[in-house]
Amino acid sequence: MSLRKTLAILLSKIINRISILLGKQGVTFCGKLALKLCPDILRDLSSQVREGIFVTCGTNGKTTTNNMLNSFLKSEGKKTVCNMTGSNMLNGVVAAFVLSASLGGKLDADYAVIEIDEASTLRVFPHFKPDYMLLTNLFRDQLDRYGEIDITIDILLRALELCPDCKIIANADDVLCASLAKKSGHDFITFGINEPCKANPASTSEIREGAFCQFCGERLDYDFYHFSQLGSYHCPKCGYKRPLINYNATDISLKNGLSFKVVGSDNNERALSSNYRGFYNIYNILAAFSAASETGLELKNIDAILKSFKPENGRMESFKIGECNVLLNLAKNPAGFNQNISAVMEDDSPKDLVVVINDNAQDGKDISWLWDVDFERFSGANVKSIIVSGLRAYDMELRFKYSDIKAKAVINIEDGIKELLTGHTNNLYVLVNYTALYNTRKWLKSMED
Amino acid sequence: MNIRIGHLYPDLLNLYGDRGNIRCMMKRLSWRGIDAELVEYKLNDKVNFNDCDIFLLGGGSDREQKLVCKELSSIKKDFKKYVEDMGVVIAICGGYQLLGAYYQMDDESVEGLELVDLYTVQGEGRLIGNITIKSDLFDMPITGFENHGGRTTLGEGVTPLGKVVNGFGNDGNSGYEGVIYKNVIGTYLHGPLLPKNPQVCDYILAKSLSKKYGKDIILDPLDDSAEDRANNYSQALN
Numbered sequence: 212m213s214l215r216k217t218l219a220i221l222l223s224k225i226i227n228r229i230s231i232l233l234g235k236q237g238v239t240f241c242g243k244l245a246l247k248l249c250p251d252i253l254r255d256l257s258s259q260v261r262e263g264i265f266v267t268c269g270t271n272g273k274t275t276t277n278n279m280l281n282s283f284l285k286s287e288g289k290k291t292v293c294n295m296t297g298s299n300m301l302n303g304v305v306a307a308f309v310l311s312a313s314l315g316g317k318l319d320a321d322y323a324v325i326e327i328d329e330a331s332t333l334r335v336f337p338h339f340k341p342d343y344m345l346l347t348n349l350f351r352d353q354l355d356r357y358g359e360i361d362i363t364i365d366i367l368l369r370a371l372e373l374c375p376d377c378k379i380i381a382n383a384d385d386v387l388c389a390s391l392a393k394k395s396g397h398d399f400i401t402f403g404i405n406e407p408c409k410a411n412p413a414s415t416s417e418i419r420e421g422a423f424c425q426f427c428g429e430r431l432d433y434d435f436y437h438f439s440q441l442g443s444y445h446c447p448k449c450g451y452k453r454p455l456i457n458y459n460a461t462d463i464s465l466k467n468g469l470s471f472k473v474v475g476s477d478n479n480e481r482a483l484s485s486n487y488r489g490f491y492n493i494y495n496i497l498a499a500f501s502a503a504s505e506t507g508l509e510l511k512n513i514d515a516i517l518k519s520f521k522p523e524n525g526r527m528e529s530f531k532i533g534e535c536n537v538l539l540n541l542a543k544n545p546a547g548f549n550q551n552i553s554a555v556m557e558d559d560s561p562k563d564l565v566v567v568i569n570d571n572a573q574d575g576k577d578i579s580w581l582w583d584v585d586f587e588r589f590s591g592a593n594v595k596s597i598i599v600s601g602l603r604a605y606d607m608e609l610r611f612k613y614s615d616i617k618a619k620a621v622i623n624i625e626d627g628i629k630e631l632l633t634g635h636t637n638n639l640y641v642l643v644n645y646t647a648l649y650n651t652r653k654w655l656k657s658m659e660d
Numbered sequence: 661m662n663i664r665i666g667h668l669y670p671d672l673l674n675l676y677g678d679r680g681n682i683r684c685m686m687k688r689l690s691w692r693g694i695d696a697e698l699v700e701y702k703l704n705d706k707v708n709f710n711d712c713d714i715f716l717l718g719g720g721s722d723r724e725q726k727l728v729c730k731e732l733s734s735i736k737k738d739f740k741k742y743v744e745d746m747g748v749v750i751a752i753c754g755g756y757q758l759l760g761a762y763y764q765m766d767d768e769s770v771e772g773l774e775l776v777d778l779y780t781v782q783g784e785g786r787l788i789g790n791i792t793i794k795s796d797l798f799d800m801p802i803t804g805f806e807n808h809g810g811r812t813t814l815g816e817g818v819t820p821l822g823k824v825v826n827g828f829g830n831d832g833n834s835g836y837e838g839v840i841y842k843n844v845i846g847t848y849l850h851g852p853l854l855p856k857n858p859q860v861c862d863y864i865l866a867k868s869l870s871k872k873y874g875k876d877i878i879l880d881p882l883d884d885s886a887e888d889r890a891n892n893y894s895q896a897l898n
Contacts (some may be wrong), residue, residue, distance in 0.1 A: 361722070361723050580677060581677065582678075612886050
């Protein structure tokens with residue numbers, strides 16, 4: 212064992228500890244440093260994983276799905292490595308492995324459960340070849356970083372060429388995921404929702420990706436949509452259609468959390484219920500369940516996990532500040548935002564709303580996507596007052612103005628939230644995009660104490 | 661009064677919030693008591709250029725632009741007549757490129773509508789970032805975001821929309837951005853373009869009303885304080 216490896220692990224652990232004490236995010240820096248000191252470290256540590264490496268990719272739901280899969284495997288007594296904080300570029304992935312290793316350079320893990328930013332797959336896969344890739348969905352996101360959604364698909368296809376034995380677990384309802392799985396030539400299985408869901412009427416005006424066949428260019432026919440482009444599709448020209456669903460969610464209820472049945476292609480049934488909210492979370496649970504099932508584990512303990520789940524990381528996370536119930540949720544692209552609006556509308560009591568929009572590099576500097584979100588739907592959501600905040604508060608103010616919805620701009624996020632904490636409905640929704648999440652969550656947490 | 665806005669191929673060319681441009685035009689008409697109607701033309705729909713007073717051609721990915729390209733040859737002649745008769749067109753990003761003779765990509769060339777004397781060639785890397793330009797037509801600078809791999813060259817004597825204040829513009833070198841020809845505006849600026857640049861929106865609306873009703877129409881002023889705030893903020897970005 213090399214001295215550089217020990218040094219890399221030791222320094223990373225020290226820096227991580229200091230960062231935690233200072234209340235800062237130091238994970239990606241740890242990874243960067245470890246890789247600098249010992250370029251082979253990720254290859255070395257990941258090769259010690261005993262049973263399998265899962266990677267989770269896709270625009271929305273990566274962190275939720277990946278962390279849930281991790282909990283499922285742990286509940287079966289498996290030891291795992293997981294980048295739970297959502298640091299999903301190369302350095303974040305390295306840090307997850309390094310911080311789980313012993314100073315002697317040993318990693319004690321049955322599974323690695325790693326979410327990876329799509330654009331980073333090409334940088335990560337030279338270090339390890341995943342056994343499974345879980346593909347949640349592909350929506351437009353952060354266009355100035357990726358160029359276009361076609362480029363993301365192309366990157367994933369190239370990354371998959373690096374790991375020919377990787378099995379794909381794809382969302383069948385998303386034509387972009389399913390087409391990608393087929394195009395790659397890899398083994399794949401699918402999850403999805405076979406029938407229209409009465410509890411979740413789809414919005415008609417949403418922007419939908421991939422309206423045209425990825426194989427022949429013809430316009431696809433849809434029998435129905437669940438949301439965005441997710442639904443049942445077929446190509447009238449070349450005959451491409453939604454693949455057979457291996458893990459199908461049926462009997463869906465959105466009352467008091469989520470409950471549904473998963474019917475496997477082997478006709479096995481499994482009822483699942485959770486205290487998650489939001490229709491889109493059905494896909495996240497279904498994805499994690501499908502992936503976990505592929506291990507052949509019995510999954511006897513997952514009901515308790517789903518029922519006792521307490522959202523963290525600002526995904527539908529609730530806070531109690533004085534008399535006010537605050538619900539914080541990340542919304543970083545049109546598909547995510549539209550689903551957030553649906554989740555807010557599932558609550559018909561009076562409420563207030565703060566929308567925070569930043570345009571830092573990780574958010575995407577281009578904020579034109581705000582106009583692809585159906586903010587108009589808030590006018591029917593019993594929202595009493597709205598404050599817009601963050602670096603692009605004025606753009607968001609304008610977005611509401613052109614929806615004939617009154618909103619006030621307060622650039623400072625804490626000031627914006629404070630205005631609605633008292634003397635209003637005591638039912639406050641805070642929707643933030645990526646870079647606003649960490650500090651807003653930290654501040655809400657501090658206000659709770 | 662009433663204005664019909666035709667949105668060309670929103671199912672393919674809708675990459676950068678172009679619905680915001682449509683929404684902006686519709687609202688600024690209706691806030692002034694002018695009826696506004698939207699007609700969406702999807703791929704394979706028949707386009708009758710007499711049916712609308714404004715046409716919007718938005719941006720799509722390179723792949724989607726290739727798909728649209730086939731369709732465009734069928735409307736080329738009618739579209740040309742509409743433009744020469746002072747019909748109003750707003751073309752953004754990919755749509756702007758399609759106004760010209762061609763868009764030469766690395767592997768193939770997409771034939772354009774040949775409505776305006778310009779052409780586009782794919783360059784090394786994409787030109788991405790916030791951008792502000794100054795046009796002689798408006799007191800307010802025009803501000804937004806650009807993201808394009810193509811470099812556009814205007815023909816001899818063709819008027820650009822404005823001078824680049826910060827950002828890349830048509831090709832990253834010339835110092836100019838966009839094009840204005842008769843009542844056609846083409847530009848790489850999205851963000852979307854019109855909500856933050858209400859003077860551009862009102863210019864388009866006034867041109868279309870004046871043409872339709874055969875007299876100079878001056879629009880009532882609106883309270884644009886929110887628009888001004890967003891415009892000012894965006895100008896300060898690099």
